[in-house]
Amino acid sequence: MSHLMKILCLLPVLLCCSVGAQVSHLSLNQRQFELGGNPKLRLNLVADTRDLSRLEFLLRQGEAQEKLMVQPLGRFMLQLFGVEDVTSAAAQLVVRQYRGDSWHEIASLALFDAPGAGRSPGGAAIGEACRLEVNVGDTLWRIASRYTGPWHTHVYGAMLAIYEANRQAFVGQKIDALRRDASLICPGKDSLASQGDAAGARLRFEALQAGS
Numbered sequence: 001m002s003h004l005m006k007i008l009c010l011l012p013v014l015l016c017c018s019v020g021a022q023v024s025h026l027s028l029n030q031r032q033f034e035l036g037g038n039p040k041l042r043l044n045l046v047a048d049t050r051d052l053s054r055l056e057f058l059l060r061q062g063e064a065q066e067k068l069m070v071q072p073l074g075r076f077m078l079q080l081f082g083v084e085d086v087t088s089a090a091a092q093l094v095v096r097q098y099r100g101d102s103w104h105e106i107a108s109l110a111l112f113d114a115p116g117a118g119r120s121p122g123g124a125a126i127g128e129a130c131r132l133e134v135n136v137g138d139t140l141w142r143i144a145s146r147y148t149g150p151w152h153t154h155v156y157g158a159m160l161a162i163y164e165a166n167r168q169a170f171v172g173q174k175i176d177a178l179r180r181d182a183s184l185i186c187p188g189k190d191s192l193a194s195q196g197d198a199a200g201a202r203l204r205f206e207a208l209q210a211g212s
Contacts, residue, residue: 023047023055023095023097024046024048026043026095026109027130028042028044028111029186030150031149035089035112038083038084039080039111040079042073043079043080044077044130044131045076045078046076052078055098056095056098056103057070057095058095059094060091060108061088068080069081076131092108093108093109130185132185140162143162144158145158151192153195160201160204163208164187164191169184175205175208
C-alpha cells in the first residue's frame with residue numbers, strides 16, 4: 001500500500017478522534033425564572049472548543065423533555081431558554097454530547113436546588129471555572145443582588161461570600177473598592193451557608209467597610 005493510501009485510510013479515524021468538545025466544567029450560573037414560568041437560565045460551560053453543534057441542552061420534567069435554545073454570552077457562559085412552562089420542582093437541565101454516532105448524557109443539574117445549583121461532569125463542586133456575571137458599571141451590591149434569589153440568601157451574605165472568594169479583585173482588598181475590570185469566581189456553597197442571618201452579615205460587612 002502506498003504512503004498516500006495509508007494516509008487516506010487513516011483519515012476517517014483521525015477525524016473521528018478529533019471531533020467533539022471535551023467539557024471540563026458545567027454549572028448553573030443563574031436561574032432566571034420561577035416555577036410555573038418558561039425556562040430561562042445562564043449556564044457556566046468550560047470546554048476545549050466553542051463549537052456547540054455537538055452539545056444539546058434539554059429541560060427534563062418527568063418523562064417530558066424540551067430542547068432549549070442557546071445563545072453564547074461569552075467564552076464561559078451560555079443563555080438557555082425555552083417555551084414550555086416548568087411545572088415540576090424536580091425539573092432538571094440535562095446536557096448531552098454527540099460522540100461517535102449517538103448522543104450521550106454528560107450532566108444533569110437540578111434547577112430548584114441549593115445555591116448555585118451545579119456540578120461539573122466529574123462531580124466536583126462549583127469553583128474557579130464558574131464565573132459571575134459582571135456588567136459595566138456594576139457595584140458589589142448590584143452583583144450580589146442579582147444572585148440572592150438563585151443562592152437563596154440575602155444581599156449582605158452574597159456580598160461577603162463574593163468578597164471572600166475574590167479578595168484579589170478588590171483594590172487593597174477593600175470590600176468597597178471592587179476593580180472595574182474584575183473577573184469574579186462563584187463562591188462555594190459552604191461560604192454562602194456560613195454567612196448567617198442578614199443582621200449579622202450586615203454588621204460584618206460594615207466592619208469590613210470601616211476597616212478599609
